[in-house]
Amino acid sequence: MKSKTARVGALILTAATAAALLTGCSSGAGGSSGGTIQVETGFASGSDLLATFTKVTNAYEKSHPGVKFNLIPSSTNYEQDLKVKLASHDVPDMWWTHGWSRDRYSKFLEPLQDQSWNKDVNPQLDAAMRTSSGAIYALPLDTDVAGILYNKSVLTKAGVDPESLTSWSAFDAAAAKIKATGVTPIEVSGKANGPAGNLIDWIAPGKYTDAQLASLKAGTFAGSVYKPIVDQVESWRAAGYINPDYSSATQQDMSKALGAGQAAFIFQQNSVAADALTTSPDAQLGFLPVPSDTGKPYLIGGEMNAFGISKTSSHLTELKAFLKYLAQPANDSALAKAAGSAAGLTTSTSDLGALQTSYDQFVVKDKTRLVPYFDRVYLPNGMWNTLVTTTDSVITGQAQPAEAVNQVGTDFKSLYGQNK
Structure with a gap:
């Protein structure tokens, strides 16, 4: 989308x-x-x-x-x-x-x-x-x-400083602390046609180098580059960081969970925060840049x-x-x-x-770099549903990361040819 x-x-x-x-x-x-x-x-x-x-x-x-x-x-x-x-x-x-x-x-x-x-x-x-x-x-x-939305009260209770989350290792360590307090680290909706795919859209720009992004845009899909993105999601699933009601959770459930302090992080546009405040008007919310393995943290826009x-x-x-x-x-x-x-x-x-x-x-103040949505710029038209369904299959345990990557590669090749 x-x-x-x-x-x-x-x-x-x-x-x-x-x-x-x-x-x-x-x-x-x-x-x-x-x-x-x-x-x-x-x-x-x-x-x-x-x-x-x-x-x-x-x-x-x-x-x-x-x-x-x-x-x-x-x-x-x-x-x-x-x-x-x-x-x-x-x-x-x-x-x-x-x-x-x-x-x-x-x-x-x-x-x-x-x-x-x-x-x-x-x-x-x-x-x-x-x-x-x-x-x-x-x-x-x-x-x-947009960045990664978070509930400040949840992070404070877990002893997590949001400005320290500048790498995925720091983020994962924070998720472990949050889970230990009984709160869901990452809230995702499996009912809406977007949240699962947004995990990829948010993570991907920081897994690719500029040269790899240029190659992708030119029509070359490398599964070895894409797989670490899916592996990141799989590691969260395996660690129990994603809400257990993922498959039945709606978009509104995501907002309510964030506002009520039942979830710490959401990878979604800021409207989720606006909706969260309609049910939890006193919630302390914020967003932070997305960590990157190939450069400085970034925002999505x-x-x-x-x-x-x-x-x-x-x-x-x-x-x-x-x-x-x-x-x-x-x-x-x-x-x-x-x-x-x-x-x-x-x-x-x-x-x-x-x-x-x-x-x-x-x-x-910081003038954090703003990167475009990954699927809009670097993937052929029609790939959004593939991102959603393949990520969903990993979160629900119906597919291994390698299988999801293969499906993305197959659809990329097919759709790229159709869109030329």
């Missing part, structure tokens, strides 16, 4: 339900019926992001009586479901591009560089969202900057919460006006805050709440 990660919650629509909604409301290209505008939000039911987005949308509808939106929460397989809709010409009017507005969806999307907010897009997003000619295909609500408009929508005028409304500083600031991220536009205010201290330390 990134597709990342489609965020899912306890009351999520199933893929079949989402498809039925679109089929029932669709009038062909544009995916809308009458005055109702279909929006695939990509946000989980019950999440702070969906609640904030709904509130902003309701305010817009109130001031624009002739406009009505149908906000569709994320399905359990958002990325795959969206691919099916686009392939079958059942295209929603607007959708969450989850990191792929330019490289995957641009042929379906309306160019937006002529919009008034274009000049205010955070320049940190240019590398991921703009073409060489300056075209942009989505409004970024936030600037995704790029496009995440952004929305594009179908170029075939019959509501282009209304949707461009809606995006302009979302881009207003008050609205963009509120949405970025709900995501737990910096604002997507330079005219907006960044308020990361509980994560502000971490942001100021590692982004503003």
Whole structure:
């Protein structure tokens, strides 16, 4: 994904339900019926992001009586479901591009560089969202900057200093101390189509050298380089560091566990922290850079919460006006805050709440390097599901690391050839 990660919650629509909604409301290209505008939000039911987005949308509808939106929460397989809709010409009017507005969806999307907010897009997003000619295909609500989320109270109780976790050996030693206190070191959801794959996305950049990354991007997959990434996950499984309810845990379960101090670390976007604070408002949370075996620790970043408009929508005028409304500083600031991220536009205010201290330390003060999502840059289109399923098979003990690596290599070769 990134597709990342489609965020899912306890009351999520199933893929079949989402498809039925679109089929029932669709009038062909544009995916809308009458005055109702279909929006695939990509946000989980019950999440702070969906609640904030709904509130902003309701305010817009109130001031624009002739406009009505149908906000569709994320399905359990958002990325795959969206691919099916686009392939079958059942295209929603607007959708969450989850990191792929330019490289995957641009042929379906309306160019937006002529919009008034274009000049205010955070320049940190240019590398991921703009073409060489300056075209942009989505409004970024936030600037995704993420690390390893942690519960400060849990680490303090275990005698762990988060700033000391600059290597994987230090991280593993901390996990052992945390487990000894009766708390789950690493919380992962096996129900959502994202968290398992995110383990790979977070770890991988620090296992590859620059030369190895260049070779991978050029189409050469070396299993010997990829295997240490999977071995890292396997070592956590074997040590009992991953939550025992992994297979049944939802995205919301992850957030609740982090906020309640039942888990120490989560490899996920900052929105997980924002959701955790809705159930545990007094939780002390932070994020730290990801350790690296080939260089200094890093943060993960790029496009995440952004929305594009179908170029075939019959509501282009209304949707461009809606995006302009979302881009207003008050609205963009509120949405970025709900995501737990910096604002997507330079005219907006960044308020990361509980994560502000971490942001100021590692982004503003230390200027920690920001690396792109591994699968978006170095793997062929379509590999996300492979990352999720192969990592899942290792966590559940259904496959050995070598088997997972072989599957990744097979799919890499096949998809790389298809995408050339």
